[in-house]
Amino acid sequence: MSTRVPTANFTIGPFFPTHFVDTGCNDLTRVGERAARGPHVLLAGRVLEQAGAATANTIVEIWQPDANGLFAHPLDPRGKDADPNFLGWGRAATDRDGWYRFRTIMPGRRVYNDGRARLPHINLMLIASGLMRRLTTTILFADDPNAADDPVLDGIADATARRRLFARREPALDDGDAKAYRFDVILRGADETPFFAD
Amino acid sequence: MSTSPQPPAYDIYDDRTESGWRIDGYPRTFTRTPDSPRVARALTLTELTGPFGLHRRLRVDTADLSRVRPDGQRAQGQLIVVRGRVCDEDGAPIAGALVEMWQANASGRYAHEYDEKSLAPLDPNFIASGRFVADAEGRFSFTTVKPGAYPVPDSGHWWRPPHIHFSVFGPSWMARLVTQMFFPSDPLNPADRILASIPDPAARDRAVARSVPTTEGRDDALVFEHDFVLRGHRRTPEL
């Protein structure tokens, strides 16, 4: 039984230190001396507010499994097999045109203990001036979003809204062997990105 | 026999004890807050886990922000120590929690390009931000100067009271916390539209640090105590 109430969240305000988005924070493929396992992908997109305006200096954080769908975390029964050279976490800030960019590993597919598979996915959260609480969503990867099944889609009835959770291949942004994917975040407006209550 | 520990339970955010989404005089809270209700979902392993060993990516800084070098000149302002504990809703310590903080200097100026319109002076001897790792009991402590108040531009005479910004990483994606800490008995606190946006008075009070009596504190700095309670509690046993 819980005894203490969680501390209230507040906006980061306009002055989140620039150096907290350290050089290298948005490259998840290398955290130590050795490179992480798995195919590299580029993940990029714009974070837009009302009327499609760009949000500069939105802080975008991601969390994802490794190339085999594993987490180096005590709660993962297979965590001991997770890639020791992959932290799974990254941070980027949007530029003046609202763009964020990550280089990471294509997350692996994984069937959990309850027998249901999660699609390859990357958890994404946003903190920004004017957002009083973090916003969370999930980026899904699938060849055919219309045929795809994932538990997070269960609560979203509208097919158009469901498709907004899928990253789109963007070959024009490919970098060598690294395939590029685009995921825009629409904070507000007709094409709003679905965000989760948790 | 080897089984993974039972994950904590995470309740949906309680709007009564959280800050409000839209704040008068803060236009971005209107243009950036989504219209649609946020979607409920069942949590799976990916949300119940989170990065371990973040210090491999985020460099941990000095715990004394009041001077740039150990033998350097002190920053302007009232020297203070802020100390506290990171715990979960059961009060259990979050050992190794990574804590980031940033603040205005004693004059109410941020060392940030977006604060260049401020008339308040920068202070070359002040570091203004820090990153710490909580110890085995979840405790952290750092030395800084008390931040100054600052006006919110074009807001109709709204001033932010002295406050320190914090970003805390716990054991899971769900436990992530981004917050602000306020100072006790500041006359600007009741009128602060951000602090006042929390509906529950007790929750507002918990966003304010405790002043440690000088007889129990230190000779060289005023001491403030503040705990961070991250989301997550043990599951109620099934009957």
Ligand SMILES: [Fe+2]
């Ligand atoms: Fe601030």
